[in-house]
Amino acid sequence: MSEPRLKIPEGWEERAPEGWEWSELWEAVEVGKHIFTDEFVRKAIDTGINPRTILDDGLFPGFNLQGDRFTEQIIFIPEMLITARAMKAGLALIRPLLAAQAEKPIGVFVMGTVLGDMHDIGQSIVAIMLENAGFQLTNLGTDVHPDKFIETIKELKADLVGFSALLSTTVYYQKVTIDEIEKAGLRDNVKILIGGAPTTQDWADEIGADGWGRDAVQAVKQAKRLIAEPRTAWA
Numbered sequence: 001m002s003e004p005r006l007k008i009p010e011g012w013e014e015r016a017p018e019g020w021e022w023s024e025l026w027e028a029v030e031v032g033k034h035i036f037t038d039e040f041v042r043k044a045i046d047t048g049i050n051p052r053t054i055l056d057d058g059l060f061p062g063f064n065l066q067g068d069r070f071t072e073q074i075i076f077i078p079e080m081l082i083t084a085r086a087m088k089a090g091l092a093l094i095r096p097l098l099a100a101q102a103e104k105p106i107g108v109f110v111m112g113t114v115l116g117d118m119h120d121i122g123q124s125i126v127a128i129m130l131e132n133a134g135f136q137l138t139n140l141g142t143d144v145h146p147d148k149f150i151e152t153i154k155e156l157k158a159d160l161v162g163f164s165a166l167l168s169t170t171v172y173y174q175k176v177t178i179d180e181i182e183k184a185g186l187r188d189n190v191k192i193l194i195g196g197a198p199t200t201q202d203w204a205d206e207i208g209a210d211g212w213g214r215d216a217v218q219a220v221k222q223a224k225r226l227i228a229e230p231r232t233a234w235a
């Protein structure tokens with residue numbers, strides 16, 4: 001494969017104020033300058049740029065460029081981690097803005113990345129979008145043991161739970177977690193949504209999940225579908 005290149009979002013100028021430039025942010029995320037990223041995203045928010053635009057046009061280009069390099073083994077874990085830290089600095093500022101736009105709570109959603117898996121950028125974005133769609137969101141983070149999911153589902157009387165997995169090895173723990181929920185006698189109380197790059201609708205069907213989301217938009221669509229479906233009420 002040829003050397004990965006920065007993919008500039010088409011039409012970004014129309015979504016930004018006159019004279020605005022994202023290139024400094026693209027580079028900051030790429031090289032992992034998280035303090036600069038924080039400052040730049042604050043400036044974008046203060047300027048009134050839509051948070052989704054900041055995410056798509058401002059934060060993703062530099063992140064994706066490094067992601068492609070990581071996949072091609074041009075860079076390795078340390079470089080990818082500092083890029084992820086910068087990305088998360090930006091996400092942390094956007095999250096409350098999107099949550100503030102949310103409608104009244106439509107359901108309790110517990111999100112987490114399954115056991116053995118440290119990837120959390122995608123699930124954080126899904127969580128932010130679900131919050132924005134009106135779900136009351138608890139994010140358990142990464143490397144979540146099935147017992148932790150079960151404990152939290154019970155404690156919060158969750159309506160939905162979401163399992164993210166990015167590795168072809170850890171998708172197996174989506175199945176294990178579903179099996180454990182079943183064994184704990186909670187399977188009829190909670191709807192289960194899965195996602196992550198190596199997952200598919202076929203995999204979701206195979207492991208008995210209730211839904212699968214390719215991306216954050218689909219995740220919200222599926223969550224809204226599932227919240228309307230009948231399930232056993234919590235005692």
Ligand code: B12
Nearest residue numbers: 067118119120121122162164167168195196197213215216
């Ligand atoms: C960033 C990254 C890392 C970072 C993670 C930092 C962090 N805080 O997340 C670090 C450097 C730690 C890392 C480590 C490793 N990684 Co990595 N990583 C990536 C990378 C570059 C980007 C992943 C990402 O964030 N994508 C962006 C988000 C937005 O996309 P997403 O996660 O797919 O999420 C979207 C959808 O999938 C969906 N979605 C996600 N979750 C959920 C959940 C639900 C419920 C729903 C409905 C939807 C949904 O919606 C999201 C938004 O659209 C990918 C390659 C790539 N370009 O994708 C490799 C990649 C995933 N990593 C890979 C590997 C191999 C590893 C390591 C094993 C490397 C190593 N040798 O140690 C370790 C594993 C560590 C571990 N135990 O988890 C491989 C996996 C291959 C495979 N199929 O198994 C990939 C594909 C790279 C590659 N081609 O080699 N990685």
